[in-house]
Amino acid sequence: MKRRDFVIAVPAMAALPAVAQQQFARTQDVAPLIAKLANGVKPEAGGVEVELPAVAENGNSVPIKVKVPSPMTEADHVSAIHIIADRNPRSLVATFNLGPGSGRAEIATRIRLAGSQRLTVLAALSGNRYRISQQDVLVTSAACLDDSL
Amino acid sequence: MLGRLQVPPTAKKGEPFEIRVLVQHPMETGFRRDMNGQSIPMHIVNKLSCTYGGRKVFSAEMGTGMSANPYMSFYAVAQASGEVVVEWSDDRGDTGRVTATIQVS
C-alpha cells in the first residue's frame, strides 16, 4: 500500500462504524405502502381508535384492538382495516376485510412487533375515503431468555 | 389443522355479535434459524374467511407479523339462525375449518 493510500484509508476506516450504523435502517418508509393501500388518497387523521398495552412486554404477541366508529350501512361502512408496523421486516402485518354485514367495525388480534416502533392503522371506508391512526409502541424484552432450547 | 371458534349461543336479530377465532399454527416468519444455524422456512396461515348463513362477513390476509397461534375477533349482524363457518389456509396449501351455530330471535 502506498503511503498516500494509507493516509486516505485510515480516516475512512475510522468513519466506518458510523457508516455501518447508518446502513441499518431503523425503520422502513411505509409512506409508499400507505399510499398504495389508500389508493393514492391522503388519509384523514383520527376517527380510528386503537387499543394497545402501554408497554408491550413481549414482541411475539402484542394484543391490539381497533375500533372505527361507522354506521356500517351499505352506503357508508368500513371495508378494510390494515395494520402496518414500520420496523417489522415485512411491514404489512395484516388486512381485515369487513362490510355492512359486520355491523360493527371492531377487530381484535395479537401481532408481532420487532422492537419499539410506530404502529399505523389504516381504515378504508366506502367512497374511497381513508382514516389513519399512528402511535408509538414500546416493546421490552424478558430477563429470562432461552429461545432455541 | 386445529382451531377454536366462539360465537354467542343466541343473538337478537339486527344486532352485531362477536365471533372469536383461535388457530393452532407456528406462523414461522422465515427469519429464524434452528440450533444448527439452518434457516427455518416461512410457514404461515395467510388467509382466513368467515361466512354466516352462507354470506361472507369477514376475511383476513395475514403476513409474518401475526403472532403464532393467530387469534382474532370480529363482528357480524344477526340475521337468522344459522351456521357460522370459519375457514383458513396456509402457504403450503393446508386448510382448516371450524363451525358453530347461532340461534337468532
Next chain:
Amino acid sequence: MRLAAILAAAALTGAIAQEPPRPYPSKGGIEFQSPTVRAMQVDEFANPGLLWVERGQASWNQRCVGCHGDAKQSMKGASARHPRFDPVLGRVVNLEQRIDACIVTKQKAAPLPYESEELLGLTAFVGAQSRGIPMQVSIDGPGRATYERGKALYNERQGQFNLACHHCHDSNYGRKMLHDTVSQGHPVDWPAYRLEWQTMGSLHRRLRACYFGVRAEMPPYGAPDLVALELYLGARAQGLAASVPGVRR
C-alpha cells in the same frame, strides 16, 4: 461459654443461609405477570394453551378413554398429586412420565417424547382436570429421598452465575429483573404457553431455561434431578390451586 454461644449463633445463621424461609403467603406464578398476560390466561376461549388441551382431549379419546373413562372424574386432582412414587417403576415419576409409563406398559406402544405435541397435549388435558384443586404431593414414605434430593438441588449454588433457586424465588420474589417480576417459582400452572417460546412447554423446559439462565449445565428432559426438583417444588407449593394451562411472558 462465650465460644459455645458464638458457635451456636454461627450454626444458626449457617442453617438460615442454607434454607431460607419459604415465601409467605404463597402466590402462583400468574400473580407476578402483567395484566395483559393475566387476561390471556383467564380467557376461557383465547388462552392459546387451550389448543393443546383440545388436542390432548382428542388423544385421550383415542388412547385413554377405554380404561380411564371420563377424565373429569378419573383425572380430577391427578396432576395436583404429581410427582409421586410409582411402586411398579420403583421411583418418583412426574405426570409426563406417568402418562408415558401407561402408554408403554399398558398399551405396548412407543413412549411419547418430551415436548412432543401429543405429550404436551395429554399433560395439559389431564392437568386441566385439576383446575382449582390445591397441590397435594406426598413426600412421606418411599418418595422422601427424592424430595430431599430436590430440596438439596434447590438450595445448591449452580452455574457461572453461582446462584441457587432460592436466591431468586425465596429471597427476591416480587422484585424486578430487567422488566420481569421474579416469581416465587411455583409449578402449579404447567405445562404453560410461553410468549417467549410462542408455544406450549413442559415444566422441565422451564426448569432447563432456569439452568440456562444461571449458565449451568441443563439436565436432559425427564432427568431424575429435574423430577426431584419438581417434587420439591410441588411440596413447596402445597395448598396452591393448580390452573393449567398457564400463560407466561
